[in-house]
Amino acid sequence: MMDEPVGTCARRDDLETDTLFEKGRNVWCVAHADRAAPLIDAGAYFGALREAMIRAEKTITIVGWDIDSQMRLVGEDGTVEDDLPETLAAFLSELVHRNEDLHVRLLLWDYSVIFSLERELAPRLRLFWTTPSRIDLCLDDEIPLGASQHQKIVVIDDKVAFSGGLDLTRRRWDNSTHKASDDRRVDPSGSTYAPFHDVQMVVDGEAAQRLGELVRERWLIATDETLEKPQADDTGAQDPWPPSLAPDFTDLPIAISRTVPSQHGSPAVTEVEKLWYDMVGRAQRLVYIENQYLTVQPFAEKLAQRMKEKPELQALIVVPETYPELLAKASMLEGRQRFMQVLRNADVADRVRLVYPRAEDDGVNVPIMVHAKVMVIDDTLLRIGSANLSNRSIGFDSECDLTIEARSDAERESLAHIRNRLIGEHVGIAPEVLQQELDAADGALFTALDALPETRRTLHPVRDEEIDIPMSLGPIGDPPEPLYDLKAAARAAPDPRWWPTIVRVCIAVGVIGLAILAWRHSPVSDPQKVGELFRSLSAHPWAPALVIGAFIGGGLVFFPVTVLILATVAVFGSWVGMLLAATGATLSAAATYLVGRGIGQRTLRRIVGPRISRVRHGISDHGIITIASIRLVPVAPFTLVNLVAGAARVRFFDYVIGTLLGLAPGLLTMTLLAQQVSQLINEPTAGRIALFAGLVVVWGAFLFALQFLVRRFRQAHS
Incomplete structure (x- = not known):
């Protein structure tokens, strides 16, 4: 992660001693x-x-x-x-x-x-x-x-x-x-x-x-x-x-703030969040916000606290009228309700207007979608960026905001003009007219807005309190941090990415369970007919050749090799199926290796994209152990690894032996799982469900242990 920018970040004479910006805390960099x-x-x-x-x-x-x-x-x-x-x-x-x-x-x-x-x-x-x-x-x-x-x-x-x-x-x-x-x-x-x-x-x-x-x-x-x-x-x-x-603006410092989520053992960067709080702490008369979302309750608390300290402070917040998507409505809309409740509980809501813009032309009256992420504090601070005022944007998603701190009368005048352009756009008034009304109202924005004539553009109060949200999905749709503790994982193992694997395994088990339930209630779920179909396929004299052909063809079109292995074992039984799957997967790997070798790295990069570099670096040591470890701990999909190995001209013998060694543990565990899935489809008893769940747990523990050993080996030889 980039913590320190290269070169000087701002000229000393650009920054006042009482500047809001603190490098490394609320900004990454202040640059001219x-x-x-x-x-x-x-x-x-x-x-x-x-x-x-x-x-x-x-x-x-x-x-x-x-x-x-x-x-x-x-x-x-x-x-x-x-x-x-x-x-x-x-x-x-x-x-x-x-x-x-x-x-x-x-x-x-x-x-x-x-x-x-x-x-x-x-x-x-x-x-x-x-x-x-x-x-x-x-x-x-x-x-x-x-x-x-x-x-x-x-x-x-x-x-x-x-x-x-x-x-x-x-x-x-x-x-x-x-x-x-x-x-x-x-x-x-x-x-x-x-x-x-x-x-x-x-x-x-x-x-x-x-x-x-x-x-x-x-x-x-x-x-x-x-x-x-x-x-x-x-x-x-x-x-x-x-x-x-x-x-x-000309000749001025620009502050750059980021959100970067915690990942791979690195600490989260939360400059975006800290600068929000610090900006509100500077407000005297006016806070103007445009934002798609409004769910950060600590920000609401900071705003309420500042409004108690400054009785003349008013806040105008422009948002969308509502959110049509189910997930947004059950997470972001509920979060917005909670945000406003904080202000009501603090008895400052009468100085906050939560509004949405509408436009009317020829009898057509529609709300305007507000997607902006803007904050203006008085005539001193202007912030424009990608970060929503949502929990996701303070520690989960990657974000970048730019902020200007006005230092001179000319800069304050320009900043006030931009704020008036933004507000004036929503009420159909030129910025100069709005400034005149503000001057007449001694800077009281609400008084100035109430004095404006009606136009085709209006700001309407949001009525979220009248909307009933039956279920909160905030932890899913608007989480403040990654869904797994990467720091704890980093302390527990060399690779902090084992928690995502657990999540994926749980999702996979859930999907399999749903598929079994759907199969059992489908019109073609007769176990006897399914068994007859599987036996007829396995008894066909050309079946083994067709299976191997399916693996080779599937590899050429990036079809998931795991699905082919499971299907092969289900049709042919445990050990015959595993032998066929091993043969098919190895020949598929060899075929796509030869394709990669034929087209070369330059053409392959053009087809696959720049992420080929990550795969190429993963197999930079062209030995059997390296290939086997990549099969155990994949850095990319099966076919992509094959193509890159060929383009990088890995020794073919090392490649084939490494592939067999790396696929063996997965083939064995998938064979056991496929057998249980087949039995579950035909007769899903409680005992078989428990056995299947136990095998999944054992499989996961086995793979985690292998990954741990492989990563320790890589670290020792890196």
């Missing part, structure tokens, strides 16, 4: 920026990003929760003024075609199936196999079980960087007019969507360099591949700052 500007709504962000990427010379690195190859990268008017394609993949492809020195890298969270309906299917196929070789895509799964890579960062040549709440994906584009109905708000499938509000920040100079270091560190974690820093070459180099964008 020559220019900075908030980009309000995706139209402004996409337009500015497009201009900047066109001017890229060496590198574009994109890190996101989601990336969609078919999203339209267009500006505020929904069109483009250059001669490049609109859609992201085609746009990036044309950029690298025109500039032979340009390399584009995309790091996309290897997302949970829970979000599959919200995202592009087969992103690797769309964004990797169909684009030029100088566009790399990596699916990042190097995070704790259930967590997400939630940062949304784009860095261009280490000279300009964008960070905030916006991903380059579908259903994000909108502009600040937020029309209730807009033909330009159409996703790649042709479906329209509701108005959408979010905010990004663009910075340059040293701040962009620090964000470049951050994304290269994330790439290293995900791929085991070190990226070189772009070499500074100012001779004839273009300034990638968007030409049409005037900065709101």
